[in-house]
Amino acid sequence: xxxxxxxxxxxxxxxxxxxxxxxxxxxxxxxxxxxxxxxxxxxxxxxxxxxxxxxxxxxxxxxxxxxxxxxxxxxxxxxxxxxxxxxxxxxxxxxxxxxxxxxxxxxxxxxxxxxxxxxxxxxxxxxxxxxxxxxxxxxxxxxxxxxxxxxxxxxxxxxxxxxxxxxxxxxxxxxxxxxxxxxxxxxxxxxxxxxxxxxxxxxxxxxxxxxxxxxxxxxxxxxxxxxxxxxxxxxxxxxxxxxxxxxxxxxxxxxxxxxxxxxxxxxxxxxxxxxxxxxxxxxxxxxxxxxxxxxxxxxxxxxxxxxxxxxxxxxxxxxxxxxxxxxxxxxxxxxxxxxxxxxxxxxxxxxxxxxxxxxxxxxxxxxxxxxxxxxxxxxxxxxxxxxxxxxxxxxxxxxxxxxxxxxxxxxxxxxxxxxxxxxxxxxxxxxxxxxxxxxxxxxxxxxxxxxxxxxxxxxxxxxxxxxxxxxxxxxxxxxxxxxxx
Numbered sequence: 128x129x130x131x132x133x134x135x136x137x138x139x140x141x142x143x144x145x146x147x148x149x150x151x152x153x154x155x156x157x158x159x160x161x162x163x164x165x166x167x168x169x170x171x172x173x174x175x176x177x178x179x180x181x182x183x184x185x186x187x188x189x190x191x192x193x194x195x196x197x198x199x200x201x202x203x204x205x206x207x208x209x210x211x212x213x214x215x216x217x218x219x220x221x222x223x224x225x226x227x228x229x230x231x232x233x234x235x236x237x238x239x240x241x242x243x244x245x246x247x248x249x250x251x252x253x254x255x256x257x258x259x260x261x262x263x264x265x266x267x268x269x270x271x272x273x274x275x276x277x278x279x280x281x282x283x284x285x286x287x288x289x290x291x292x293x294x295x296x297x298x299x300x301x302x303x304x305x306x307x308x309x310x311x312x313x314x315x316x317x318x319x320x321x322x323x324x325x326x327x328x329x330x331x332x333x334x335x336x337x338x339x340x341x342x343x344x345x346x347x348x349x350x351x352x353x354x355x356x357x358x359x360x361x362x363x364x365x366x367x368x369x370x371x372x373x374x375x376x377x378x379x380x381x382x383x384x385x386x387x388x389x390x391x392x393x394x395x396x397x398x399x400x401x402x403x404x405x406x407x408x409x410x411x412x413x414x415x416x417x418x419x420x421x422x423x424x425x426x427x428x429x430x431x432x433x434x435x436x437x438x439x440x441x442x443x444x445x446x447x448x449x450x451x452x453x454x455x456x457x458x459x460x461x462x463x464x465x466x467x468x469x470x471x472x473x474x475x476x477x478x479x480x481x482x483x484x485x486x487x488x489x490x491x492x493x494x495x496x497x498x499x500x501x502x503x504x505x506x507x508x509x510x511x512x513x514x515x516x517x518x519x520x521x522x523x524x525x526x527x528x529x530x531x532x533x534x535x536x537x538x539x540x541x542x543x544x545x546x547x548x549x550x551x552x553x554x555x556x557x558x559x560x561x562x563x564x565x566x567x568x569x570x571x572x573x574x575x576x577x578x579x580x581x582x583x584x585x586x587x588x589x590x591x592x593x594x595x596x597x598x599x600x601x602x603x604x605x606x607x608x609x610x611x612x
Contacts, residue, residue: 342373424454490510
């Protein structure tokens, strides 16, 4: 196979995805047209350019060999994601809502990776079409992340994701016969959950346009809001509880929802990852409540609500804020910094390290301790009732090492670029974990990323991509061996 023909399947898939993104740009154009806003012409222009490139690339590569090798799958994942971000930035740049393409690229990257960090100020007065586009980017990104997590990452055996390969496709117990059917079923569940979220938001008093946009970014655990003060701007406990419920639902494997619709409730109730995730949330909320209550920042049930909301928002990587928890004291700052790395479940829209990796690590440590105590015993680490292979443990440990190394390198680069220590550390953490707000006065819950330099924004954009694509997928492209036949 020649080098050119090897790239053709990658370009074919990328062309389809970019062309589809161009079609999606017509939706905010219709929203602006209905609102009598001239920005609809910007979206139509961006849609035409994006579709010409995308479908042109598709036509040029028709007849490419079907199927993808591991190398092609890795390359396709990175190339398509960067291409989608680059074209998704066009409406932001051409509208003038941001001053430069760097800012537009940052906003688009934050959207599609469902990070939720923003450089736009004055969201309360931003045209509704642009607000809808931000929400739609996160919604599409969240859906793409789920499909990637069940179809691509297990095949690439990245960071222990091969644990979920057999569950999805390889055995007689697979939930549906073909990958296409699984993707279709998940898409329908995703749409239904978004609709339920929008209805729930409207039921507690949110306006229809705000409800739809927040529903998209809540289920996608993205965190883009229509207000500068995020969810806190609504000053509505009902809104916050609706967000808590759907942020949590968005962080649970969507394959389990498909199985529930088929009448199979046992997998959901027995899933060790889900139980560990919900238990972690419960403990973290209790700890945050104690900080808020005994520190006299938010007492009683109000403290419980703010603690639950902000813990769920940070752990799931959504990034909404209802109050500036950075004011709760240095211990609270350290607490929220630590939990931002946790993440939700694999196969969900959530981000971060993911709960299952902590479980695999714990099981490996427990096995090793037992082996030390009983040298002649035979012990096996288990996950969801199945033995964990040694290569899965090695893959997970490699992921932890690479994640922490990348975090340190990114934090140092941000520090050397002129940021203070807290901003650099939390900026690196929030980018790699795709959370959104960082800590401190600049990028904390009450701030945003607009004042950062172009270099810092490009560094954080790279961090968001690395975190979303599970590190290995991107970094392996920089190895000369990857490009050798």
